[in-house]
Amino acid sequence: MEMQEKAQIxxxxxxxxxxxxxxxxxxxRSKGTRQLVLIGIRRRGVPLAQRIAGIIREIxxxxxxxxxxxxxxxxxxxxxxxxxxxIRKTDVPFSLNDKKVILVDDVIFTxxxxxxxxxxxMDLGRPQLVQLAVLVDRxxxxxxxxxxxxxxxxxxxxxxxxxxxxxxxxxxDQVVIMEPGE
Amino acid sequence: MNQFGHKDLLGLQELRPDEINLILDTxxxxxxxxxxxxxxxxxxRGRVIVTLFYEASTRTRTSFELAAKYMGxxxxxxxxxxxxxxxxxxxxxxxxxIEVMGADAIIIRHSATGAPHLLAKLLNARxxxxxxxxxxxxxxxxxxxxxxxxxxxxxAGLKVAILGDVAHSRVAxxxxxxxTKLGAEVRLVGPPTLIPPEIEQLGVSVFHDWRRGLKDVxxxxxxxxxxxxxxxxxxxxxxxxxxxFGLDEDKLQAARPDVLVLHPGPVNRGVEISPGVQDGSxxxxxxxxxxxxxxxxxxxxxxxxxxxxxxxxx
Numbered sequence: 165m166e167m168q169e170k171a172q173i174x175x176x177x178x179x180x181x182x183x184x185x186x187x188x189x190x191x192x193r194s195k196g197t198r199q200l201v202l203i204g205i206r207r208r209g210v211p212l213a214q215r216i217a218g219i220i221r222e223i224x225x226x227x228x229x230x231x232x233x234x235x236x237x238x239x240x241x242x243x244x245x246x247x248x249x250x251i252r253k254t255d256v257p258f259s260l261n262d263k264k265v266i267l268v269d270d271v272i273f274t275x276x277x278x279x280x281x282x283x284x285x286m287d288l289g290r291p292q293l294v295q296l297a298v299l300v301d302r303x304x305x306x307x308x309x310x311x312x313x314x315x316x317x318x319x320x321x322x323x324x325x326x327x328x329x330x331x332x333x334x335x336x337d338q339v340v341i342m343e344p345g346e
Numbered sequence: 347m348n349q350f351g352h353k354d355l356l357g358l359q360e361l362r363p364d365e366i367n368l369i370l371d372t373x374x375x376x377x378x379x380x381x382x383x384x385x386x387x388x389x390x391r392g393r394v395i396v397t398l399f400y401e402a403s404t405r406t407r408t409s410f411e412l413a414a415k416y417m418g419x420x421x422x423x424x425x426x427x428x429x430x431x432x433x434x435x436x437x438x439x440x441x442x443x444i445e446v447m448g449a450d451a452i453i454i455r456h457s458a459t460g461a462p463h464l465l466a467k468l469l470n471a472r473x474x475x476x477x478x479x480x481x482x483x484x485x486x487x488x489x490x491x492x493x494x495x496x497x498x499x500x501x502a503g504l505k506v507a508i509l510g511d512v513a514h515s516r517v518a519x520x521x522x523x524x525x526t527k528l529g530a531e532v533r534l535v536g537p538p539t540l541i542p543p544e545i546e547q548l549g550v551s552v553f554h555d556w557r558r559g560l561k562d563v564x565x566x567x568x569x570x571x572x573x574x575x576x577x578x579x580x581x582x583x584x585x586x587x588x589x590x591f592g593l594d595e596d597k598l599q600a601a602r603p604d605v606l607v608l609h610p611g612p613v614n615r616g617v618e619i620s621p622g623v624q625d626g627s628x629x630x631x632x633x634x635x636x637x638x639x640x641x642x643x644x645x646x647x648x649x650x651x652x653x654x655x656x657x658x659x660x
Contacts, residue, residue, distance in 0.1 A: 237375075237388070237389045237647075238388060242651040243651065245651075245652055248350070248648060248652040250371070250372070251647065252375055253375045254375065283388070287387070288382065
């Protein structure tokens with residue numbers, strides 16, 4: 165079924181403001197950048213994490229380490245999919261032991277991606293704490309998982325899709341809600 | 347069907363270039379997993395993988411077993427010497443019994459060409475060829491391709507020499523398929539008795555003089571000289587073979603200055619390759635072993651994840 169755009173939820177400016185607020189909240193809650201690391205979940209969590217890191221650099225004048233997590237090997241639905249998804253590289257070139265890890269993803273929905281990401285993280289080390297930042301929370305959780313930092317809460321129906329588009333990947337910054345066409 | 351599009355891996359002859367590249371691309375993130383302190387992912391949890399080897403092997407079998415374990419699968423290895431094969435059980439019956447016990451994949455090495463193909467037709471389980479006679483050894487060629495790609499940045503346009511006993515080598519045959527499909531120029535270098543006639547039809551060139559064969563090559567893949575075949579008079583003496591075709595520092599001078607040297611192992615030290623070259627800066631022989639585990643993890647992922655499995659049993 166063809167999906168069509170229903171409404172724009174955030175434009176480029178809206179995304180920028182949301183990420184700026186999230187960056188401030190992260191710094192406030194962690195009391196600075198000590199032991200702080202950002203880990204973006206592929207794919208669109210990666211540019212989001214890069215941007216949050218950029219805003220933190222502007223505010224605090226220090227760079228926080230940035231990692232990339234591919235969660236494919238930890239998915240719980242691999243045996244249900246008709247094809248196997250392409251695996252890309254996990255790139256966390258620093259130790260996670262005793263770090264404050266902020267996981268970054270574009271949308272939180274069922275919570276299963278975050279569950280997989282937590283398992284993947286624990287295989288890499290033992291962080292002091294893990295928190296979750298997302299651009300959009302669309303509800304419908306299937307696991308006891310909640311985000312710590314949210315750009316925007318968007319009530320959705322199950323049949324709708326939230327499409328986050330990033331300049332680096334899609335050539336444009338915006339978040340739109342899509343629904344099945346007639 | 348998964349993107350890989352095959353139930354089994356029987357040889358590189360059957361694969362398209364994009365399928366070979368998919369395996370190599372998937373092996374890259376697997377290599378990252380191998381670099382971790384805890385080398386274990388849960389991807390193939392609950393899957394059972396059996397290695398059934400009718401011929402001797404250390405590295406291939408160990409490599410497959412480690413790959414399966416790192417991916418979270420359970421493994422069982424069957425040694426023919428202590429199995430019911432000794433009581434006269436046929437290959438097909440042995441394999442069917444293993445499948446009934448719940449194997450999702452069977453990795454087979456056999457001295458007969460086509461043994462894996464026979465099992466593939468017989469079984470629902472995935473079948474991986476770990477070497478059949480002198481026909482194919484696809485995972486060895488895949489790890490060679492992966493190592494070349496990693497070191498040289500690509501395969502297309504490279505001049506690759508395969509040096510030594512091509513006639514009896516399944517590694518050579520799989521390499522020829524893989525390399526030519528990915529656009530390399532392949533040269534076979536060795537004495538006439540060890541290079542099969544008419545092999546040029548596979549799109550390779552043949553050299554009996556190392557000076558011409560190794561000139562300006564980017565990669566030299568040195569084959570093991572099968573000492574057990576020396577009695578058949580295919581070459582006069584090991585010493586003479588080493589003088590004429592053993593890769594040493596002198597012969598290396600003919601190749602490009604940044605030449606990459608590979609050997610599938612096990613090495614006859616000082617016979618087909620001098621210790622200086624084997625342990626020297628051009629050699630990637632030890633890395634080949636690591637890359638072999640990564641490539642086999644990628645292959646197990648591509649063959650065993652995805653929903654087709656349950657469709658078959660339904």
